[in-house]
Amino acid sequence: MDTGLLTGLLNPTIALALGAVFLMLWFYQRHCPYLAVLAASYWLSAAGFLLQYFTLPIGMAPTKLLSVTCFTIAASGLAGAIVTRYGRRVPFVAIGFLASGGLAAFCWFMFIQPDLTWRILAMNFAFGGLSLVVAAELRVVRDRGPAEMMLFVLSLLSGLNFVARTLVIVIAHGPYQSYDGFYASSYWTTALLSHALLSLLIALSLFCAAALDVMKTLKAEAYTDPLSGLLNRRGFEERATHLLRHCATAKLPVALVLADLDHFKAVNDLHGHAAGD
Incomplete structure (x- = not known):
């Protein structure tokens, strides 16, 4: 197995593990459905990464579309779950607009006017927009504690990562004509590493938030009359x-x-x- 594939399997492995942990947390906190959404989102993200490397019998283009669809649903679920965790109203319109717009642009540049570079830009801008929507929602709760501030900062960094990193690398090393050699490119390598790091940091912040919820519940049970x-x-x-x-x-x-x-x-x-x- 080559080094590129080993690096590529890093993200799905991390995502599968994080999804399993969130599912276990949900089993013990059934009153927090956002944990189940987080588990499903991380698993869908893992499926999306795997479909980037393994082509299904339906063909390359439909497989890529299925992969991007998994990424889009995962990003939308993650955004909604984080906003729900803090009692904010989920901005369904903004999330739906960005998710559907990104998918529509991807389909256009995949099937109507094939262009890999514009597919990259369209999806990264959509994911960056979703991250910034989360940051905007967390802005009003960032002063509640370190976990909230950390998630707010990570949402901003994630938005900048999707937009700024993509623009810089595409301008410096693009455009990309096809998938030949794409998975060894600087864009894909930085995408994998940045996604792995941000996924872990966001998950750790959410774990801290869930642990604090449990501690608050236990303290309330110990200090109050039921x-x-x-x-x-x-x-x-x-x-x-x-x-x-x-x-x-x-x-x-x-x-x-x-x-x-x-x-x-x-x-x-x-x-x-x-x-x-």
Whole structure:
């Protein structure tokens, strides 16, 4: 097996592994469907890379179209999942416009007016646009924590990677006339390496976000009463200690109010403990 193919198999291997991890996370967090979408997106990305190297019996051109379709659906799913993770409304119109526009341009330069260079530019600009859409959505939540800031920065870098890197390399080493020698070109080599790096960094940021979600849930369960949602003794003591320390430092007054409901036992006796609770 030649070195080029070994390098080419790097991305699908990484994508398959990341998809499996996201699927495992989803099994333990079924209330987070975005994790399942991430798993499917990474697996579709792996299929897209494999179809770049292995031609199906349907022919070279339909195989390339199927590969690009996998990439497009994967990129759209990844964008939607990240936006959903942070409670933002998914910009379906923008994602649909970029995805369908990129595919339409690819089909035009594949079947109507064959031109490999324009196919490269069309799809990279579409993927770069999707990355920048995600960055625009994350801009309002980037200050929530390091994971959010990291994803915001990575979305910007991904957009610049798809647009700026592609333009620089196509201008410097293009145009590309056919697929002969294409997979040994500087464009494809940099595309593989940059995609592998960004995929890993984005996945690690999403893993951190998912882990923080679990930690927040566990902390809420440990510090609150499941019936009322109020702080239990452990939570109250920690919150009170923090509050008293803050008030002492800021020289602010603080008070504790205690209240008791008289004859509450009568409510339980008359209506039952479920109503009393």
